[in-house]
Amino acid sequence: GQNIDQPTEMTATEGAIVQINCTYQTSGFNGLFWYQQHAGEAPTFLSYNVLDGLEEKGRFSSFLSRSKGYSYLLLKELQMKDSASYLCAVGDYKLSFGAGTTVTVRA
């Protein structure tokens, strides 16, 4: 598998911005995924980055630097419903996940 690191927990205030970092070490790279998982539910797909740079989808953006083995997920205008675990995954057909970052949004 791959070595994928992300922070365990983050806390932020409603309306704020939070950046979740993900670093990876891999012998080959095909792409990087971000998923959101609410407690007790299935993961839902957020983004897929193959090339370097920033991709924006509404309040969520994802950035990739392949040379640095680094990605981040940016959540803007945080809402209470954004409280969830965010999973970084690397690969293509064979996929390895980080342990996930639990984000808690406080009022």
Next chain:
Amino acid sequence: EAQVTQNPRYLITVTGKKLTVTCSQNMNHEYMSWYRQDPGLGLRQIYYSMNVEVTDKGDVPEGYKVSRKEKRNFPLILESPSPNQTSLYFCASRGTAGAFFGQGTRLTVV
């Protein structure tokens, strides 16, 4: 509605009793995969399939089998379940529009 359907949602079984968890998708996706999720370990890939009759091992395939006889179905088979296979299992499929997970199967082996 695009969806991935797993059954059963919950299962308690005894050690050694063969079981199958079914997974079906209605999006005509070629790629499907199985994961287990354990506290502190995150999601780990068990097996994946790139198309009908094409399967390969993920990171934790020991104790599991899969088959892909038709595009929509990708069952997970535990020939002789053991307590260390107690976990939350997810099936997923992926296409050009994104990736979709089933609702999960919580398996307990006693």
